[in-house]
Amino acid sequence: MNHKLSLQIIAVITLFAITANAQQIKEMAPGVTRVTVGEADQFSPYNLLQEKPKVEAMNQLPATEAGIDPKAIRVELNARGAVVHIPLGNDEELYGFGLQMNSFRQRGLRRRPIVNDNPLNDLGYTHAPTTFYLSTKGYGIFINTSRYTTFYCGTHKQVKGNVNVNTGAGNGNGQSVEDLYKNSNKQSGEVIVDIPGAKGGDVFIFNGPTLKNALQRYNLFAGGGALPAMWGLGVQYRMKADSKQADVYKMANYFRDNHIPVDVFGLEPKWQTAAYSCSYVWSSEYFPAPQELIDKMKAQGIKLNLWEHAYTSPASPIYGALANAAGDYKVWNGLVPDFAGKVAPKIFADYHQQTFVDKGIAAFKMDECDNSNLATGDATWAFPELSQFPSGIDGEQMHQQFGTLYFQTMYGNYKRSNKRSFFNIRSLNGFASSYPVALYSDTYVHKEYIRMISNAGFSGLLWSPEVRESSSVTELCRRTQTAILSAQTVFNSWYLKSPPWLQYDRDKNNRGEMLPNAKEAEAHIRALLNFRMSFIPYLYTAFAKYNREGVPPFRALVTDYPEDKATYDVWDEYMIGDNVLAAPLADSASSRRVYLPKGNWYDYNTNKLYTGGQTYTIETGLEQIPIFIKQGTILPMAKPIEHVDAATKFEITCYVYGSNPVPAELFEDDGVTFDFDKGQYNLLFMEWRSNKGKVNRKGNLKTQKFIVNTWIKI
Structure with a gap:
């Protein structure tokens, strides 16, 4: 070949490579x-x-x-x-x-x-x-x-370019062992x-x-923040894994007879004929009449949430259809659907739509989508990173996206049905802000659970610090306080026969040995859950702001106060909405130190006013709520209710903190459909002038969900 021509070809190839890799x-x-x-x-x-x-x-x-x-x-x-x-x-x-x-x-x-x-x-x-x-x-x-x-x-x-040779005597830290190991x-x-x-x-x-x-x-x-169904902001209680239909009826009667709020019952693995891998078929032994169960729970104001994961058992009706739309390695002898393609999502979604969503199942708990433990050599249950899928995605990338793709597949059913929901899931990736789903974990360190509330807000995520067993009534109440001050209030009793407030010890609970003071503990929990139900109007409005403006309803203090360097390390306090600062107590603590940012803040329990920019030691009782209210706030609190449905009316009392409060807002829609996206909602503007409250409602929604009855000046 001509030498000049060869050089020209090389030059063209080089220029193409440079252009292809140029910054766009x-x-x-x-x-x-x-x-x-x-x-x-x-x-x-x-x-x-x-x-x-x-x-x-x-x-x-x-x-x-x-x-x-x-x-x-x-x-x-x-x-x-x-x-x-x-x-x-x-x-x-x-x-x-x-x-x-x-x-x-x-x-x-x-x-x-x-x-x-x-x-x-x-x-x-x-x-x-x-x-x-x-x-x-x-x-x-x-x-x-x-x-x-x-x-x-x-x-x-x-290191770039020439590096000078250092012929000096080191970094000058001395010669002690401690100095040698210092990184200066x-x-x-x-x-x-x-x-x-x-x-x-x-x-x-x-x-x-x-x-x-x-x-x-x-x-x-990413599409705006999540706005869950309003009932999803109530209380979720998950039944023991081997519960039967009669046990669900008995538990529902217990909650209603004792006036303990609950909106959702979660059914754990045994509702299916096979769970590892999943059949997605009701067990006739444990749940012989599923439609009757759904209907009876609905009559008592209780939605059903079903546990499952995506690994599809040979016993499943959709196993055969998924055979050519799954990865080349199984998990627990189940197929791994290729949710990155087009075939598997449709098969999976259509089956769930017809079998569950259309029949009245309100939500799902989506487990085991978070890979086996990479930190230990014996954790091998998940599909390998070298897996290949028909869509072309590999196992590594599928692991990172599996929870997100799985959720999109399932959530699409509810969107098409114009039904809002609130799921639970074990993994999500980026750009998941619009998904009404809360992450959860099998870990159970209380301080970590609090830290994750703050950290979740940095990534457009929601976190559920669920409550399970405890070592004392005090710890149980502290964990419950954290749960009611989070995106999703969940008691996960998958290994407890009775609610943990009747017996917090796992073994004694399952032997039927209740606490001597079980009714006293029950009263503590009832009081805390009543606060959660009272808090729903404020919390729901914070979620609506998340949806419309992208402001997370739960966020670390540094998000709102980045100019205050004292907030840079504060992970165990966080904002709820614009005006409430939460400071949960971990484990069995009776007091804690609380840093309050600039401004003035009221202790919700005592109405004592604190000056911001300082740290205080605060004591909180078992039935008290560890929150502070920003001066100038109008805080709408509702009369406690036992559950939320489309017909619920909230009777609101507005608490006015300070002499010159900023007008407050409530977001009002039907709480269960996506019609708010079509403009079917109201905004309630609440003002305090001349020692008198005033409400102005604007919007296209014909019905009223919030009724402001009372104003109280703090």
Whole structure:
């Protein structure tokens, strides 16, 4: 071949390679910029996103400021995969990476947000492997990949160019063993993201100008925040795994006879003929008349939630149809549906629609979608990462997305039926903000459960710190207080014959040995659950704001107060809505230290006024609620009810905190359909003027769910 021609061909190939790997910058939505180098992954979170951005709401946010310059992001492609370099200022703190259990501030850590069913040891493993983080500088970064990814959050600095040889005497720390092991190096000025196997780097930037605004943009870009069915904000009680139909009737009568609020009963594995893997067929031995059960529970104001997972048993009616639409490895001898394709979701969804949704099942608890424990060698139940699926997705990426794809498949039934719901699930990935589903875990450390409420808010997620057994009545009440101050109030008695407040000890409970003071403990729990039911109007409105404006209903203090560095480490307190600060007590504590941000705050239990910017030691009784109300708040609280349905009317008392309260708002719709998306809702505006309350209702909804009867000035 002609030498000149060869050089020309090489030059063209080189130019093509350079052009193909050139940085591409694109505005995706108001305040959202995408930076891509190379080839973006086919099965990325963005490509799997089914919701559309709420652009109009994003336009209402404050004008963006360049928290980070897209041109400053550097992507390297090499034989290993892709490496992304993101600038990091010396004064920035980082938060996020999904549902982290053991850490809060993420700067200086190595994070591997990989889905795992036992996310311990602060490796970054999590039930929600979200590759999204936020900075106190006022921006968020989302790495658009479903691959196992590692973030070095200011821990390393890349060596570039010539390196001077150090001939000095070391770092000057001395020669003691302690000095030798000290790390005196300062954190570097970048976040390094390692994405093995990737053919490109794909980065979404969400600019604020504040951390809260950046988080709003992320949630709105994902379709807006979740607005669960109103009944989902009530109380869920999960039955023992081997309960039978008669046991459900007996438990329902117990709750109603003793006036203990409950909206949902959860049925655990034994409702099916096979559970590991799943048949999705009612057991005639345990539940001989399922439609009768559904109807009788409905008559008592109780919805049913069914436990299942997606691994499909040979005993299932859909096993044969799924055979050519599943992965090439089984789990518990069950098929793994290829939810990234088109065939498996339709088969799975259609069966569930006809068999359960159309018959009145209100929700599902979706288990075992979070991989077996990567931290131990004997945890091998899940499908291998090397699995292949007909859609082309591999096992690694399927693990990261399995919970999200599974949820989308099931939730689609409810959307098509115009029925809202509130699910439980064991894993979710990025851009899941719009999903009415709460994450849960088999771990049970109370402090971690509290930390995850704060951390969930950084990633557009909802978390359920469910209550199971305890070591004392005090601990049970503390766990219940945390549960009622979270997205989903759940008592998971899957291994308890009787409710834990009648006997908190597992073995004694199952032997039928109730507490001597069981009725006293029951009264404590009833009082706490009554608060939850009273709190629903305020909480529901916070969720509506999440849906419309992207503001998480539960969020860490630093989200609202990023200028207050004292909030940077506060993980055991959080905001609920705009005006309530929660400070749960862990384990059996009778008191705790509480930091209150700037402003003035009222203790909900005593009405004592505290000056913000300080830390106080607060004692809280077993029936008291560990919350503080911001001065200037009008707090709507309802008369307690035992359950919520479409016909429920809430009788509201407005508590006025301070002399010049800010007008408050309540979001009012039917609570059960998606008609609010069509404008079928009201907004109630509540004002306090001249020592008198006033309510103004605006909207298209003809019925009224909230009746404001009383005003009380604090």
